[in-house]
Ligand SMILES: Nc1nc2c(ncn2[C@@H]2O[C@H](COP(=O)(O)OP(=O)(O)OP(=O)(O)O)[C@@H](O)[C@H]2O)c(=O)[nH]1
């Protein structure tokens with residue numbers, strides 16, 4: 001069979017719905033999602049194999065002005081992901097003005113000389129007339145191959161987006177096995193699921209200052225998987241909040257995480273969690289790398 005592939009980066013400011021879109025395209029939850037900005041920290045491939053074409057969508061961290069070493073890593077990850085791909089999808093909010101993040105990303109896309117598709121997301125939240133204004137503002141600002149209004153939540157327009165992406169496929173062997181949906185190792189998916197629940201359950205800066213390390217991941221003969229995870233946070237006071245009264249918060253987080261881990265693994269999971277403090281780890285090159293945020 002003559003095969004094709006297309007590698008397509010999904011970029012945009014934090015919280016626009018890049019990971020929601022990636023999950024919808026893949027048809028499985030492979031990237032964590034939250035209503036807080038800066039949820040995604042790594043570049044994550046979502047793999048979609050349709051007939052003789054394999055799409056590799058590269059979900060990236062939200063482009064922002066970084067204030068920590070971790071932020072530097074995230075922003076660099078976006079920059080690097082825009083180079084050497086077949087096309088980029090810039091995801092934006094349905095707002096009729098262009099922000100500094102979009103301008104900076106458009107500049108990078110232009111410099112990379114790679115074709116750009118604009119995906120105006122969250123159209124389920126706006127009226128048609130408003131959408132036309134958004135389209136007008138963006139078509140004036142840059143040369144897009146296509147402008148596609150979508151809702152990553154309802155799936156509206158996503159099939160059309162995929163159709164446009166097909167244009168960028170090139171003759172090539174498949175880059176990943178056909179049945180794979182992400183390039184992340186299972187351990188990393190488990191750590192990310194726990195981080196998602198931290199983002200869901202905790203307020204303000206606390207979840208942004210957490211990192212999760214899987215210290216044990218082993219399968220018993222019966223197929224049950226034992227996972228030990230350590231949650232790192234930045235302050236002793238945060239540790240108290242994560243654990244909660246009589247451990248109630250940690251229990252809630254762990255229970256929610258275990259359910260998703262079981263869904264992803266397709267088997268029973270025993271999850272044990274600990275909480276430790278690493279003061280201001282996001283500002284330490286060494287610790288940021290240590291937690292896996294490095295190329
Ligand atoms: N109403 C609506 N909400 C959406 C849509 N797409 C995403 N969201 C919501 O927007 C929020 C952010 O979604 P994410 O997918 O985590 O956004 P992201 O761009 O990956 O964010 P970062 O990883 O922080 O850069 C979540 O609360 C989503 O449920 C959409 O099409 N419609």
Ligand SMILES: [Mg+2]
Nearest residue numbers: 018019039040
């Ligand atoms: Mg994301």
